[in-house]
Structures are given as structure tokens and as C-alpha cells.
Amino acid sequence: MTSMTGLLLALALTAAPKKGPAAIGSAKEDEPCPVAISASAGDATYLRALAWAFEPAPQEVRAQAIEDLGFLGDTRALNALAVLSLDANALISKAAIRAVGTMRHPRAEEILGNIVRHPTVSLTNRQFALSLIPFQNTATALRFVHFTARQVGGNADVTQLARSLAATLPSPTAEDAVAPIPQVQTAPAGTMAPAPFPSGNVAGDSK
Numbered sequence: 001m002t003s004m005t006g007l008l009l010a011l012a013l014t015a016a017p018k019k020g021p022a023a024i025g026s027a028k029e030d031e032p033c034p035v036a037i038s039a040s041a042g043d044a045t046y047l048r049a050l051a052w053a054f055e056p057a058p059q060e061v062r063a064q065a066i067e068d069l070g071f072l073g074d075t076r077a078l079n080a081l082a083v084l085s086l087d088a089n090a091l092i093s094k095a096a097i098r099a100v101g102t103m104r105h106p107r108a109e110e111i112l113g114n115i116v117r118h119p120t121v122s123l124t125n126r127q128f129a130l131s132l133i134p135f136q137n138t139a140t141a142l143r144f145v146h147f148t149a150r151q152v153g154g155n156a157d158v159t160q161l162a163r164s165l166a167a168t169l170p171s172p173t174a175e176d177a178v179a180p181i182p183q184v185q186t187a188p189a190g191t192m193a194p195a196p197f198p199s200g201n202v203a204g205d206s207k
Contacts, residue, residue: 046074053084063095070099078107085115085125093125101132109136113144116158127161134169143172 049072052065066084069077077099084096097115100108115121115129130148133141146169148154148162 042072042074046072046076050077050080053080059089059091063091066092066095067099070102073103075103075105075107078103078105078111082111082114085111085129086118086121090122090124093122094128097125097129097132101129101135104136104138109133109138109141109144112136116144116148123155123157126155126158130158130161131165134165139172142169145169146172 046069049065049068053062053069055062055065066081069081081096081100085093085100087093087096097112100111112129112133116126116133118126121129130145133144145162146166149159149166151159151162
């Protein structure tokens with residue numbers, strides 16, 4: 001029995017009716033009184049799908065359970081899906097990527113971006129993750145696609161797909177652009193003189 005199956009069994013046992021505490025002064029007064037754990041139907045469904053995703057079951061059953069995690073939309077599953085997206089089984093990893101892509105969440109977007117940049121992930125899965133990023137419908141997802149399209153030295157097939165996606169997507173606006181890093185003034189080379197203090201009013205200076 002796996003640890004996840006044991007967790008579900010414990011959850012089922014705690015859902016059973018419990019006896020009330022023993023009366024004061026009785027022979028069973030010192031016995032511990034079990035505390036009932038309240039779990040909603042949604043939690044039970046989530047745990048059941050998570051258990052089947054990691055069970056040593058036929059790969060088709062596991063893949064269906066993994067995709068069910070995406071349909072549930074429970075973002076607690078994202079870290080588990082990130083692990084499954086790197087599974088050696090192509091059917092399992094692709095199901096995990098598809099499940100991540102069904103959720104619109106910063107962590108989901110981060111996982112998809114990591115898969116695209118991962119050096120050991122298969123080309124098919126990298127392209128699949130890249131094709132799902134625009135559905136996050138965020139400015140950062142838009143920038144990621146355009147950045148990948150302009151990237152030099154990356155995988156040619158990934159870059160070509162990013163260019164095809166970028167051609168159908170709007171360009172990032174000035175408001176969506178990342179703010180430039182301020183230039184830090186330094187002392188001239190070969191000197192130990194401190195950098196000059198920035199001119200103008202500093203935030204919080206009322207003078």
C-alpha cells in the first residue's frame with residue numbers, strides 16, 4: 001500500500017462516526033478521544049485523483065487521473081504535476097503538461113516556462129508546453145513567447161514554433177514591458193573615490 005493510499009484510508013476512517021468522550025470518573029476516562037477530521041467532497045475527489053496519479057496502475061489509468069487533476073482546477077496539485085511532467089513515460093508526462101495548461105495560475109505559467117527551457121525534456125513536450133503558455137492570458141506569458149521567438153542559440157524547432165505563435169499574438173505594450181534596471185554610477189577605473197550621490201530629490205525628502 002502506498003503512502004497516498006494510506007492517506008485516503010485514514011481519511012475514510014476519520015469520516016466514520018466517533019464515540020463521544022467517556023464520562024468523568026469512568027474506567028475509560030484516560031483513553032484518548034479521537035478527533036474527527038472534516039474533509040469536503042472536493043478534498044476527497046482531489047486526494048482520490050492524486051492517489052491514482054501516483055499508483056502503480058496501467059499508464060492509461062494514471063494518465064486519466066492526471067488529466068482529472070487539471071479539470072478539477074485545484075492548484076494544490078501543481079507541484080505534483082510539475083514532478084509528473086518530467087516522468088520518463090511519454091504518456092504520463094504529456095498528461096501532466098496538459099493538466100498544468102488547463103489551470104490559469106502564476107505557478108502553472110512558471111511550470112510551463114520551466115519545461116520549455118528544460119535541457120533534458122523531449123522536444124515534443126517542450127513544444128507542447130510552449131503552445132499552452134498563451135492560454136495563461138497574462139502579460140508575462142505574452143512576453144515569454146516573444147522572448148523565446150527572438151532567442152538566439154536555442155533549439156531551432158522551439159524557436160520556430162515561438163515565432164509562429166508570436167505572429168498570431170499581440171506585441172507586448174510599453175505598460176507590459178519590464179522596467180529597465182537603473183544604472184548604478186561607479187567611480188572611475190583605478191580610483192577609490194565613492195560614486196556621486198544621485199542628484200534631485202530622494203523619495204521621502206521633504207526639503
